[in-house]
Amino acid sequence: MRKTPDLIVVNAAVFTGDAAGTTAEAFAVTDGEFTAVGRSDEIAALAGPETAVIDADGRMLMPGICDVHLHLGLGGASVAWDLQVSPHHGPDEICEAVEARAAELGPGEWIAGGVVGSTTMEQLANVEALARLDRASGGHPVLFKDDTQHNRWVNSAALRAMGVTDDSPDPEGGTYVRDEAGRLTGVLWEQASRVAEEAFAASIEDPEARNRVTFAAAAEVCNRFGITTACDAATMEPALRTLSTLEAEGELTLRVVASTVARPLLAEPGITGAELLAASERFGSELLHVGFVKVFLDGVPMTRTAAMLDPYLPHGCSAHGPSSGECLYDLDGLVAELETAVRAGRGVKIHAAGDASMRMALDAIAVMRRRHGSRPVFHLAHPLFIAPADVPRFDELGIVADASPYLWYPSIIQDSLASCVSAEVIERSWPLADLLASGANVSAGSDWPAGAPLPHTWTGIETMVTREAPGGSEETINPAQRLTLREALVSFTRRPAEAMGLGERVGSIEVGKSADFLVLSQNLFDIDVHRIHQTKVLATYLRGLRVHEAHS
Ligand SMILES: [Zn+2]
Incomplete structure (x- = not known):
């Protein structure tokens, strides 16, 4: 019956x-x-x-929304713990916020916060700004993330906790930004950020209790914006432990597909690579799936660390010659990394933010397809710059276009991109309609908190349809790549579910699927698209x- x-x-x-x-x-x-x-x-x-x-x-x-790319730990920490500053804030507003927070803290407690806009970061690489931050902080170590999540602004107390002085050599892959006199400014690029994050992590007394609050907050935020399934784009072991504890206690309100990290991360210390891959084997339940390995192939265009086919535009204060960024792997190294993941039964989520890194990723996946056929799943994030000849390769090679972050409308991040990359390349950015027309799986993700301070699904859907600023704007970004509302909705539901390997379980309202x-x-089909x-x-x-x- x-x-x-x-x-x-x-x-x-x-x-x-x-x-x-x-x-x-x-x-x-x-x-x-x-x-x-x-x-x-x-x-x-x-x-x-x-x-x-x-x-x-x-x-x-x-x-329910299936977000193909976000960062639960960083996003949860940003809402649960961080001193919130807006990317529009300048040094004055940031220092005022620091002063107010410092007054509430016990001795030695850190002030962590974000995000500082990339344009503000440019004003901070000097000793005057550092002295102001020191005064505002009243001796508390301060650690701010920038809007790319790759760079940091810290004060002198944090530099002391990091053990870094004017004479310290730069860490591999990173820079302690100094002024002409060689003095530290507190601005940290790329891997230098990790040194600060490690010092901060070491200051936390009960990391487990903190993580529970962090991940519960992340799930609450996701649910608020309609997200019921999320692909965590860079998962460390403490995250797996916390998510599985929350689920066991009936407190996890989100289905999570985890991506263990192949190499050490900027933002979170801990085991990575083969060690993490092995440790992650014991996780896996109704709501927690360990599906992917995350590989960072390059940085981001705003810091000129994404690998581009053409050199970046000349830069005012750059002492160096023309640069086009570089990949963090060579082709053989990348193929070997993919091989390790595929042999462990995992898919691979590759961060490739430039058209040159994108091409290397496509070449490496072509090798994997010859070796392993069509079964292994590959996500390529973030398909903003793709050489036109490479667009059809997504479909040919069966690659998911992990279309995050929400950068496909005019915004300050777009302004900062326009200062690095030629107008011609910007004009053909995020070729989502072409990818879709070629037959590729275009799946949307918020890249929260890297792409946006909140995973605001509805802004993502609207601007995928309009390629204008939310609410409408004269300015558009590559409007030929507008999707229909139906296509955008499917890119937020069924396609990412398939991309995460959960196409049988979630992503649509069909008999036999989880009732998410x-x-x-409001009915999105009945309103002006600018109100979505x-x-x-x-x-x-x-x-x-x-x-x-x-x-x-
Ligand atoms: Zn990301």
């Missing part, structure tokens, strides 16, 4: 997100799965005396249970 549903939803405008583009009015949920999808009268007839009934009053419902769904404040970013998630359900409800 068929079991009576636990929950039915009727009178809804259901965007199912299935491959046939079906819409529905209603569905039933039994034991956390969708068991029927159809018309309101059909579904209402399934209800028994114990069945909970939601009358959606015509509202739009859709599958959203109730929205105003959408509120009234309720988020994971496995048929409500994990978020909007408070009016």
Whole structure:
């Protein structure tokens, strides 16, 4: 006998997100799965005396968002712990915020925060700015992340805790930025950031308790923006432990696909590579999947560390000649890294932010396809700069275009890109419609908190459709690459679910899938596309249970 549903939803405008583009009015949920999808009268007839009934009053419902690329630990820490400063803030506002926070702290406690805009960072590489930060901090070590997450601004107390002096050599792959007189400025580039993060991590008394708060906060933020499944783009061992503890205690409200890190990270100390791969073997449950290895192939264009085919534009204060950035692996080294992951049964998520690193990644994956066929999954983030000849290779090689962060609209990050990269390259950035037309899987991710201070799904969807600033703007970024609303929604649901290896389980409202769904404040198909970013998630359900409800 068929079991009576636990929950039915009727009178809804259901965007199912299935491959046939079906819409529905209603569905039933039994034991956390969708068991029927159809018309309101059909579904209402399934209800028994114990069945909970939601009358959606015509509202739009859709599958839970599957975010293909975010950073739960960093994002959770940013909302739970960090001193929040806006990328629009200059040194004055930042120092005021530091002064206010310093007044609340016990002796020796660190002030960690972010994000400082890339344009502000340029004003900070001098001893005057450092002296101001020192005064504001009242002796507390201070550590700010920039909006690329690759660089840091610290004060003198933090430099002391790091054991770094004017005479210290730069760490490999990083720079303690100094002035002409050779004095430290507190600005740290790339791997120098890791030295600061290690000193900060060592200052935390109870990392486990802190991590629980961090990851619970991350899940809460995700649920608020409709995210029910997330691919964590760089996962360390403490994150796996915390997520699995939260799940065991029934407190995890998010399905997570983890990507263990191949080489040491800037932002988080801990084991990586083969050691982490081995340690991660013992994790894996209903809500926690260890699916990927994360490989960073280069840096970011804003710091001219993404590997580009053409040199970066001339730079005012650069003492060096023309540079085009460089890859952190050679082709053989990258192939070997991919091989290790694939042999362990993992997919690989590759960070390649320049058109040259993108090409190397494509070449390496071509080798892997010849060796291993079509089964291994490869994600290529972030497909903003792709040489036109390379666009069709995503489909040919069966590669997921991990389309994050939310940089496909005019913004200060775009302004900072425009100062590094030629207008011609910017004009063909984020070729998402071309990738889609060629047949590639284009999956969207927020890259939270690197791409945006919050994983604001609705801004991402709107601007994927408009390629304008949220709400509309004269200025557009490569508007030929606009997606339709339907394509954008599928890029946030079914396609990323498939990309994460969970296509059978989540990503659409279909019988047999996990009952992960959203109730929205407005029907996206009935409004001007420039209002999509105003959408509120009234309720988020994971496995048929409500994990978020909007408070009016
Ligand atoms: Zn990322």
